[in-house]
Amino acid sequence: MNAVLTGVAVALVLLVTAVIGVYGLRISRTTSDFFVASRTVRPLWNASAISGEYLSAGTFLGLSGLVLLSGSDAFWFPIGYAAGYLLVLVFVAAPLRRSGAYTIPDFVHARLDSLTARRITSVLVLVIGWLYVVPQLHGAALAVNVVADIPPWIGAIGVAIVVGGSVAAGGMRSITFVQAFLFWLKLGALAVPVVFFAITFGGRETAIDPALVFPHESGPGGIDLYATASLLIALLCGTIGLPHVLVRFYTSPTGASARWTTVIVIGLISVFYMVSGTIGLIARAVAPDLAQPGVADTVALLLPSRVFPGVVGDLITALVIAGALAAFLGTSSGLVVSMSSVVSQDLFRGTVRSFRWAAVFCTAVPLLVALATVPQGLVSSVGNVFVFAASSLTSVIVLGIWWPRLTARGAIASMLVGASLSGAALAASTLLGPRADAGATLLAQPGAWTIPAAALTAIVVSMLDRRAPQNTERILGRLHRPELPPAGPQG
Incomplete structure (x- = not known):
């Protein structure tokens, strides 16, 4: 029964996704449609789409699993x-939209007038994207x-085929519709179980040990201050460096619209995180046996049948x-x-066919x-991408x-130093395995020193460099004065 229902659910999601994608394909006719949805996506719709791609497998499955394993420690994520x-709201949303660019490399090229800087940015965008996918x-x-006890490779290949086909068929305009739908679907998919759990446990006495859900050692006096601070710095700053997030602001009609989109996104993803974290907390109380590495990531899938046996x-x-x-599909x-x-x-002429x-x-x-x-912890894998x-x-x-x-x-020196330091630290941490010494912590959570190193490198090298980019004042004026027309390629 479970396998049949699962198959039907998967088939319906794929069918609806395909139908929405085909609808988007019908109205995707120009190059601008494919790259930035002709810059016509309104704040609520755009915020839903951004949330749809931002809330990944690491959030949907991994966060509840991490809460199950770590309790309140996991809420830092x-x-x-x-x-x-x-x-993003304060520093980049509106200026990036006013830049008129299609991609982050577009912006870097226009701002710095450097083909080398553009190419390095393009390589980093690909690396970040692949690490995230x-x-x-x-x-x-x-x-x-x-x-459903289906061989794992089938799930990976199935998602890849649907994603590749949808993107190739309709581009940004089509994917915007798809991602908005997928956000509300995954929010409902976790909110409904939480409501059922609340009704079930709210009507009877349940022995919940507060020390189990919120261990004393995970409180303010028990956290690893450096590791927590470094993680927060990486997550805060990493959002600004995610190309698939920033590119969505290019689809907003204006800079002000981009700002409103960001405000709505904060509200939407906050609600989602509360729901996902609640499932982990409930699991700590009613299914602590699932708190095992490799199993915890599946708690959102296993908990409903544990609490409600049967249909x-x-x-x-x-x-x-x-x-x-x-x-999986949205992100x-x-x-x-x-x-x-x-x-x-960067490699072709920016045509629809090359896209x-x-x-x-x-x-x-x-x-x-x-x-x-081999899959590792989903949340930690995504966290490493934020650091990079x-x-x-x-x-x-x-x-x-x-x-x-x-x-x-x-800029070139900054990108090379930041990528090299963070990549080397994370690779070394993986090779050395989990350890409790200070050196291991510095490698496992390198954001506190790799991010400042990259920023300091950019400042020092730029101060020593006498070759300033052309038209800097004009470009910055267009970024910060909304009454001027946008710079860069138009769409």
Whole structure:
């Protein structure tokens, strides 16, 4: 029964996603439609789409699992994820929209007048995107294997085919409709079980040990101050460095619209994090035996049938698996759209045909990596991407918007230093394995020193460099004065 319901849920999600994608394809006719949805996406719709791609497998499955394993320690992740949009709101949303660019490399090229800086940015966008897509495919493989006992590779390949096909068919305009729908689906897929759990446990006495849900050692006196601070810095700054998030602001009609979009996003994802975290807290009370590495990530899928044996549990599980599939599809679609735009613009002529071939390429590479690797903790995998993005791109984006003295050489040095330091630290931490010494903590959570190192490098090299970009004053004027027409390629 469970397998049948799961199959029906998966089929319905794929069918509705395909129908919405076809609708988007019918109205996607121009190059601007494919790259930035002709800059016509209104705040609520755009915020739903951003939330649909931002709330990934790491959030949908991994956050509740991490809460189950770590209790209140895990809440630093949603705090950082949501608060990161405050920095986006204050520092980058409106100026990036006014830049008139299609992609982050477009913006870097226009701001710094450097083809080398553009190419390095493009490479980093691809690396960040691929690192982010792999956990989504791992999550899809994990979900179908746990719920329906289907071979893991089927889930990964199925999501890759749907994502690659949807992006190639309709581009940004089509994916905007898809992602907005997928956000509300995955929010409902977790909210409905939480409501059922609340009704069930609210009507009877349940022995819940507060020390189990919120251990004393996880309180303010028991946290690792450096690791927590470094994690929050990486999550806050990493949001600014995620290309698939920033590219959506190019679809807003105006800079003010981009700001309103960001405000709505903060509200939407905050509600989602509360729901996802609640499932982890409930699991700590009623299913502590699931608190095992490799099993905890599946708690949102396993808990409904544990609490509601029979048809009710099967129906709720089917809804959750539909939401999980929506998480994989929504995030992967946004990532592939952003990477396809970069590949199409930088390697080809930015045509619709090249965009479609780029979508196939940008989907195939992470699929091969996902099939060849073993899934790790979903939240920690996504967290590492935030560290890398914050270290490699955030400083250049923020300084490019707000500091007139930034030069191409300063930006290039910053990106290379940040990417090298963070990549080396995370790789070393993985190779050395979990340890409790200070050196291991510095490698496992390197954001507190790699992000400042990248920013300081950009400032020092730019101060020493006498070769300032041309037209800096004009470009910055267009970023910060909304009454002027946008710079860069128009659409």
